[in-house]
Amino acid sequence: MQTVDKVASTDIPQLRKFSLPTIASAKRILTLLAENTGISMAKLADRSHVSHDVVADFLHALTLSGLVVRVPPQRAATSTATKPSKYMFTSPTIRAAFLDAVGSEMRELTRQGMLLEDAVASNIHQNPNMPSDTTLRHAPGEGGADFILNTHTQRAVIEVGRGDKTMRQVQVSMAKYKASFGLVFSDTELKLAAGATVIFVPWEYFALT
Numbered sequence: 001m002q003t004v005d006k007v008a009s010t011d012i013p014q015l016r017k018f019s020l021p022t023i024a025s026a027k028r029i030l031t032l033l034a035e036n037t038g039i040s041m042a043k044l045a046d047r048s049h050v051s052h053d054v055v056a057d058f059l060h061a062l063t064l065s066g067l068v069v070r071v072p073p074q075r076a077a078t079s080t081a082t083k084p085s086k087y088m089f090t091s092p093t094i095r096a097a098f099l100d101a102v103g104s105e106m107r108e109l110t111r112q113g114m115l116l117e118d119a120v121a122s123n124i125h126q127n128p129n130m131p132s133d134t135t136l137r138h139a140p141g142e143g144g145a146d147f148i149l150n151t152h153t154q155r156a157v158i159e160v161g162r163g164d165k166t167m168r169q170v171q172v173s174m175a176k177y178k179a180s181f182g183l184v185f186s187d188t189e190l191k192l193a194a195g196a197t198v199i200f201v202p203w204e205y206f207a208l209t
Contacts, residue, residue: 016057025049025050035106038083070085070086071138074138074177092116092118092119095118116160116161117147121136134149145182157173158170159184160186164186181199186201189202
């Protein structure tokens with residue numbers, strides 16, 4: 001709770017001169033982000049009782065501060081729908097603190113999955129060895145993988161989770177977004193699959209990056 005209160009009452013006001021009503025809503029907005037990785041601005045505004053412009057300004061400030069990473073949706077060539085961005089926390093412990101503070105009752109595997117997504121997204125975002133043209137996107141909709149990693153020459157699909165993940169979601173997104181290969185971070189052993197186009201990476205290997 002101490003971490004949550006410090007972020008909401010001390011860190012946020014230092015980012016920008018927000019109005020008192022906005023600062024009062026900070027904890028609620030951050031909690032909603034912690035509970036929903038892909039919530040829309042309209043829903044954030046409605047549930048936080050502030051305007052759409054205030055939410056947009058608040059999220060922009062959070063992104064500039066380095067507290068969250070904005071992950072826009074990857075658009076398929078045949079899609080015209082606009083999906084919300086995901087906002088991943090740059091440290092899984094921040095999301096965990098907000099979830100603990102509100103006594104979240106989400107399933108443990110769901111919670112762990114969200115925290116691991118934070119770890120992967122922040123690692124990619126902060127990794128100095130990534131090519132300068134690297135972009136991270138999320139795969140919107142049901143049945144696909146979590147992230148799409150793009151460079152000028154290649155595209156990779158990334159699935160994150162606990163347990164023995166299969167490559168079904170990765171294959172769906174690889175076909176949809178014409179990706180070169182896929183990565184599955186899970187508790188499965190290190191191996192190549194699907195004609196050496198899908199790589200299963202155990203979490204202990206990811207921890208070494």
